[in-house]
Amino acid sequence: MLPEGLLTKFIVLGLYFAILVIIGVVASKRVKGVSDFYVGGKKLGYWAVAFSARATGESGWLLLGLTGMGAIAGFSAYWVVLGEVLGVGISWFFMAKRFKRATDKYDSITVPDYLESHFNTGRKTIRKVAATALSLFVVIYVSSQIDATGKAFESLLGINYFTGAIVGFIIVMAYVYIGGFLAAVWSDFFQGILMFFGLVCLPFIAWLSIDDGGSIVNGLTQIDPNLTSIWGDTSSPLLTVFTILGFAMIGLGFLGSPQIYVRFMSVKNEAEIDKGKWVAILFTLLTDFAAVTIGLLGRYLFTSVGQDPEAVLGTAGEGVLIVMIENIFPIVIVAIYIAIVLSAIMSTIDSLIVVASSALSRDFYQKIINPEVEQKKLTRISRLITLALAVVALIIALSVAILSPDRTIFWFVIFGWSGIAATFCPVIILSLFWKPYSEKGALASMITGFLCVPIFKFIVQSIDGVGIYFEKLDVLAPSFLLSIIAGIIFTKLYPKTS
Template sequence: MSSNNIVPLAIIIFFISSLVLVGHIASKKINSAEDYLVANRGAPLFLVVGTVFATFWGGGTIIGGSGSAFQDGLYGVIEDPFAAGLSLIIIGLFFVKTLRKLKINSVGEIYTHRFGTTTGYVASAVMIPTFVIWTAVQLLAVGKIFTVLFEFNFYLSYMIALIVIVLFTYMGGLLAVIWTDFIQMIVIFIGLILLLVIGYTAAGGLEEIVLHTPDNFWQFIPSEKGLMPWITYISMWAGMALGNVSSPDIAQRALMAKDGKTAQKGMIISGSLYWIFGFIPVFLALIAHTLISTGVLDGNLFAQDSELLIPYLAKELLNPVLLGIFISSLIGAILSSASTSLFATAVIFSNDIIYPLFFKNKKEEATDKNHLLKITRYCVILTGVLAALVGLMSSNIYDMTVFAFTLQFGVLFFPFIVALKTRWATSYGVIAGMLGGLLVNVIGGAMQGAIIPEPWEFFTLVPPLVNITLIVLVSFFTKKSDQSKPLEDLYFTK
């Protein structure tokens, strides 16, 4: 390791240690399962905005997004950040107030109380793959950063990231996650603006950047004629914009807010910020094109993997102190997303599957002994291990990010809508829809021997169509035998 790496590494170690310390402090304030799972439902607006933005703004957006923008321009990043940012606004406008009125600890409980325990188990089980994949994405991002910048062994970096994420999430639960998210959001802003300003200067200013902008870089709609380009375009928006709507991590942010109005404002503000700051990786990709064209940066460094653009750009342009600050902001963004997805998955395992299965008839005893709290902490570790294994099966960060939520779109978007907004759907219909949507992806992946089946447009749009078709048809034929309950009869506060 070069002596030039000592200063940035020291800054990064200090930053990561601070996050672990926050987790330790938060753990002292955990007195119940509700404290751990939903932060005692008292978060103010600034914490809601901080945690939602930092949750979305992870390795897929910064590392993956800059690489995709470098290759394909603005058109290459429609899914994330633009479709993803739209999802936050949709959630804020149409769903978050309803969620905040429910006395639940996780989104899985909606399916349980609306359609019965079997539906709740199935819904919770099919949520897990999305968030295990998303956690894996963040671990991959950390591995790539440390490998490029400090010549660390990739697998060592990968394991260090895993241990840190599991450690502070295990200790402080959602309370630790939202406070570290808020801190990380501030550091993210500082780091990205820092690299953008220095990169802009190094590139020679606006005239040079415009001169070296690739043709069609700012294309935002299909330029080719025919139906297929528009099917692709619709798939790009639908997978991320609608796939995020039913996300359990977003529901947790609604549940933790002090009231429905705070939750709604937080989502809309976060989505707007996500769009604004989403242009930064795009501009950094433009700066990289300019620096390569003028001979300042060697394009061969990331010719095989464009997702290494940001680490190489930072290494080339920043002095050791600024490099340490920027990489800390980058690591902070990644850890924020990782801890959120890790925690959301752990809550699904514990609150929606293990706890009701094993303590269904012992609720009072389990509550007294705080079994739910202990189970969730163990599930944090379990989820971390699963994510680590999945991450080693694929190395493309951006594609894995998009696929994770595309999978959720095909399986859970329509069940989430009918659970919250309708009375006609039955438990049989919802189960058939979820399993049908999932089965399309499973068959595609099995036939191709890949996590992400192709053509991706087919596996974005067909699963949700199968899903809603089965929900409607099976619900129609099972209406008389169904015992599902209206949501308002269950958990609305008075």
């Protein structure tokens, strides 16, 4: 017989998972061809696209990573909020309509589709490079999210890590396999609503639970003076600058990442983008601000002067959200928040799997190997490739868990989020705003971004003297910058031909 609290959690999660599967079944009725499977037939409205894009872009990072950053870094973590709001704002206000217009003109349903049509060289090189990079980084990113699923089941429900990872994997695949992109978007919309209200409401409830009559800011200052400084640890001014830049530059990943920009392809018209941009901005501002604030309130409520915060709140503060809800709410609400945490993770897994599958089935199989394939057969092949890629990601996640049991939840997500962003965002930006940009320049941008992520992570950050600065800056900003520079240089060396 299960304990009453655990039984309540399982009942709530059972209802949540049942809703996801129902969404997949309903979505499957609308999948008539490969365009429906990968971009929902380009008929989606702004609410679904905006919430889906934000849920996919944030993942478990928002509920576990950013709340933990607020607990450990303090006020300086609000620089992440600024960076993400700017990234999302630039993306929706200045890039989305241009990208939608171009992809409709080329009848593109994947980012490699768009790139090949845009440069129009008659060769398949850029499609091959883009699809290969996308498949590799996306599978690694998905494996990190499956890893987060296993850890969430283990810490929240007491279920064995491996069992939890497999159960989460099966649930996601149940609705994505049958419903494709449409199921991913609809489920992301549902999960995004859970994430939004769960995050925005929690700081108010936590604040009301504080009954000691003291000042929160003064209390945080006593725990650690750096917590209440917007500049963080100011003992080294140069290191402070690099840290703030590292926080703010996280928003660069929203300027062209395929798993987000495929949403702009799927929206039914540009007028929906004009409406959706305000939804996306408001979602980002409120949820990111709430996440950092949750971390700060958790640090105030559950740690004391001289105490190691990670001993109470978990490695990198990742457990602050869970500690807070378990100390504030009754078991039914705790169960709902567990579903919200899983929503954040699963909303990223489903979208990424569909994007990786499209790179292989559409960009390799249909466009290179078998251009004459029938739509019905291609849809069936797309489902099988989706399943195969998901299994590969699951194997990677379980293997890493065995080989590196002391990892943090997001320790290898850097190869996913940063790798995808550094490889594709500069190419999307330059292709939309710089007419002379050539195919050789685009290839140079992608290859440079692709290689710089592991170089900065494993080589530059280990260099004595300078490594610490690049560790604070992280890999995305320098990789992004070098990718743009490489694109400009190679475009000048190998300009477009008529």
